[in-house]
Amino acid sequence: MTITLITGGNRGLGHEIARRLVQAGQTVWIGARDAENGRKAADRLGADFVQLDVTDDASVD
Secondary structure, three states, rough: OEEEEEEOOOOHHHHHHHHHHOOOOOEEEEEOOOOHHHHEEEEEEHHEEEEOOOOHHHHHH
């Protein structure tokens, strides 16, 4: 099984990539700084959500 983490998956290009991967049957985790928008996007797509800011070392840890 393929598991994919997409940073910035709650909008734009990341959102579209997440949508297509979920549609293809993959397990997708959406990483986003904004928890509310990230959860909404994940729910809409059938993905999982993790709050993540790749510019913050503590968040990445």
